[in-house]
Amino acid sequence: MQTVRCMPHLVLVGPESFPFVRDVLRAEAQRTGLRVVEVSMSDWGTGVTPWVEVVGGRFRAGLLGPWGDLELGPEDVFWCLAEGPPPRAESDYLSSEHEALREAFHTCCPARVINRRGLLAPLWTTAMWRMLAQRLPSPEADSVLAPPHFHLGAPPEDGQRWTRWPEEAETRMGQVWWTVPEPGPLRQALVLGSHVTLWPLEFEEEPPTLPSALERDLTRLAASCGADVLEVLLVSSGMLDASARWTALQLGTSPEGLERLVAQEDPVALAQLERFIRARFASKEDAR
Amino acid sequence: MILVMGPVDELVTAFFLKHLTDTKREYLFVDERHLGGDVRLELDLPQGPSGKGRLRGAVHFPTWRVGLEELTGIYSRLGTGNVEQRKTPEARAEQAHAAALLDLFPGPVANRATAMLSNGSKPCQYAAILAAGLRVPDTLVGGTWERWEPFARALDGDPVIKSVSDERSLVKQVSWEATRASARPGQALAPHQFQQRIHGTNIRAHVVGARHVLACRAETQALDYRHPDMTGHTVSLRATELPEPVAEACRRLSRALGVDLAGIDLIEPPGGSSRPEDWVCLEVNTCPGFMWFEQNAGLPIARVLADFLGTPLGS
Known part of the structure; x- marks a missing residue:
């Protein structure tokens, strides 16, 4: 399988529920030079699956999808705007394993994550x-x-x-x-x-x-x-x-109110979102 | 007074209740089968400053009640022992109220419902384990054969396979050839956890209140010391003292995960070491069945836990 790596990525999961916020994210990503990868809620866990590795105490994580194997690092930004439960597997045991892998990805992914989920995240x-x-x-x-x-x-x-x-x-x-x-x-x-x-x-x-x-x-x-x-x-x-x-x-935790305001073209909300996203894209913070 | 909740016939619950009875401690026991039947919980959280005294309420029995202000600590074995949960709306409501009580009670609780969740995914715990200063095994979960192959080839020996979730699984080693045979090129592997087999001595450290560390060695030839008989081996448990820096790392880890009773599985490096970064932590059991370790290694876990839960808040 091909490994994808050419420029930093903005990976969005479930952006279809927030089309106006998504448009702002796309525009800011383009301005900053980030390639946007969008994973629909229905693809998350089926067509696109995560992986996690830790070697020598250093986490690596990525996504397998139609594009190949996309490893995410500190130069990438990841935002899971919405997700449903993982698709049902052939046994309860395997369902638990898929869910645990997803939680592991959320917790350990070394990308700059907006609203980090996972079992260590109280929200x-x-x-x-x-x-x-x-x-x-x-x-x-x-x-x-x-x-x-x-x-x-x-x-x-x-x-x-x-x-x-x-x-x-x-x-x-x-x-x-x-x-x-x-x-x-x-x-x-x-x-x-x-x-x-x-x-x-x-x-x-x-x-x-x-x-x-x-x-x-x-x-x-x-x-x-x-x-x-x-x-x-x-x-x-x-x-x-x-x-x-x-x-x-x-x-x-889902930007529903923000989506409504951006849809109404509210300049204050739009400016707040753009300012936040620019700061996140420029941030060098490495969460894991 | 210590509140104990769980199934009366579950081994660890019964063991702790017997300890409390034998040592003449004051306790209140709620069999989870009675939640929503003879027992119901009432919790009230008015607006006001945070801290002790804000949470009010009581455990109600048919003819009497015990106010939460009389409780010093809570020990929960709810959900253990394969007890069939009652499905009535009343029972489900009271189970939810019990989980809320565990999270909101201002005194010590072993363990709070949400703090126990980290055990649901081992790599999630690894983030906390590394932050506490201990090592974790090299691990791969998910991915394709193309990622698995270089990972496995870099290991010393065949990888170990185990569940990534908290589902019980027998830890075993798998050969490169067997995994190669089951892999489909370009497809994701089944989401199990592959990792380096760590050589050294198995140590189980029980940490109470993120303060007291009670450790024992598990001496065995078995890969998984919890199930030695399944591979024809025996296991011998023996109390031991951890080097203080390692014990301190275990306290930090318990504190970070928010668990007042932790069962930490460690591997001491061959030849020993007092440096936490030389010790590998495999996982933290957030609902440890400590009875087996107490009975076989003579560790006074029940007494230390009862002391901890029986101490009034602020004293």
């Missing part, structure tokens, strides 16, 4: 409500960002409005409820690297401003989750001024 191993409960509030005294009040079991009869946590991983089985006292308007924060923007999700007379304390807490949250790209659904409580407290209601 991909922990239910989102538990991530919020575990990571917030940050221990620093000046923290303004909190999780909702969570309750497991039958909802308390305390006069508060309790909402069932949406289905995800294990909450399909558990009874997880949440409530927020006196919630303000719903907003979404986009954290891309160290840059944060805040967006309204309901009609508001004025575009929301991003308090510096909230920006600091959101970048802390993304860093503690190991996320480069994180979408946070949040509401404020109390007055919307510098003293406001904020509650994070949900975390998203």
